[in-house]
Amino acid sequence: MLSERLRRFGPAAIIACSLAMALYYQALLVAPLHFHSAQSFYELESVGSETLVQAWKSRVFSLLGARWLAPAVPLLPELPTSLRAPTWETLGIAQWLAFWFLLISLVYVAAHRERALFHILGTYACVVFGYSVGADLRIYPWDMPALAVFALFVALVHRGLPPAWIVLAIWAGMPFKETAVVLCLFPLALDLSWRRRAAWAGATLLGCVLIKVGLDVATQNTAVGLTMAVDSFYDEGSLWWWNLRKLALGYPLAVNGGTLLAFLLLPHASRTLLGFKAIALAFVAGNFLFGIITESRIWFEMIPLALYALEQSVRSAAASR
Numbered sequence: 598m599l600s601e602r603l604r605r606f607g608p609a610a611i612i613a614c615s616l617a618m619a620l621y622y623q624a625l626l627v628a629p630l631h632f633h634s635a636q637s638f639y640e641l642e643s644v645g646s647e648t649l650v651q652a653w654k655s656r657v658f659s660l661l662g663a664r665w666l667a668p669a670v671p672l673l674p675e676l677p678t679s680l681r682a683p684t685w686e687t688l689g690i691a692q693w694l695a696f697w698f699l700l701i702s703l704v705y706v707a708a709h710r711e712r713a714l715f716h717i718l719g720t721y722a723c724v725v726f727g728y729s730v731g732a733d734l735r736i737y738p739w740d741m742p743a744l745a746v747f748a749l750f751v752a753l754v755h756r757g758l759p760p761a762w763i764v765l766a767i768w769a770g771m772p773f774k775e776t777a778v779v780l781c782l783f784p785l786a787l788d789l790s791w792r793r794r795a796a797w798a799g800a801t802l803l804g805c806v807l808i809k810v811g812l813d814v815a816t817q818n819t820a821v822g823l824t825m826a827v828d829s830f831y832d833e834g835s836l837w838w839w840n841l842r843k844l845a846l847g848y849p850l851a852v853n854g855g856t857l858l859a860f861l862l863l864p865h866a867s868r869t870l871l872g873f874k875a876i877a878l879a880f881v882a883g884n885f886l887f888g889i890i891t892e893s894r895i896w897f898e899m900i901p902l903a904l905y906a907l908e909q910s911v912r913s914a915a916a917s918r
Contacts, residue, residue: 716905726893748901
């Protein structure tokens with residue numbers, strides 16, 4: 598039995614560990630590029646600090662978790678020779694990134710078994726894209742935890758767990774990053790009556806709102822409920838209009854290594870994929886309203902949904918031959 602398990606899961610485990618190491622060293626190169634990376638991991642004393650950026654305050658699980666793990670003794674202390682001034686800060690950030698990639702890989706193995714390798718390799722490619730392409734490259738504590746929450750969501754739907762478990766996972770994801778709120782549309786991916794779908798979606802949304810408001814109050818946020826900016830930092834006007842014009846750069850259309858665009862262009866092959874596409878469209882709308890689409894890392898949450906859809910599409914095409 599042990600040899601069978603090694604045959605089934607050994608390659609995925611070896612590759613996941615190797616790719617986590619690669620991300621570790623890439624993070625050492627990316628983290629020093631922008632001061633926000635070190636600031637969000639180290640320089641803020643508490644989640645209620647007045648110096649903390651308003652939009653960051655409610656992401657308490659990511660902030661507190663990073664401050665606990667990032668300063669730990671690095672497992673791989675050797676630095677690339679291209680780094681002239683190695684610091685413990687960049688080592689800690691790199692360790693945080695590698696830790697979450699391994700955790701996400703574990704979710705993939707638990708959910709997809711032998712097919713987990715496709716998701717592990719795909720996620721690695723998408724994360725590398727996010728930390729290589731775009732303006733103002735940086736690493737935030739919530740990038741990978743948010744990705745992990747969405748990976749867990751896809752895993753729960755794929756394994757057919759009851760809606761209550763999915764709701765609990767969404768609520769647990771809110772303190773990592775508030776983008777988990779778009780997962781309230783998850784009933785669209787389930788085979789339920791429209792009345793039950795509405796009930797589950799409404800209950801999930803209500804819980805998300807209460808959690809967000811509670812976090813904002815607890816962290817002394819001045820903008821309770823809506824902490825994200827809607828005006829452009831770069832010129833006068835709204836972010837959505839600024840983002841729309843930035844599509845002309847080309848690379849925002851290729852976020853997550855092109856997997857998001859490919860996913861959105863796929864035909865609706867099943868109820869699950871239709872529900873996932875509704876979540877993706879809501880996420881895209883949110884990023885245009887509140888995000889900066891040239892920061893490729895803000896699209897990480899869509900990686901598990903897109904990879905799942907692409908895998909299902911490939912399997913369907915192979916079965917039809």
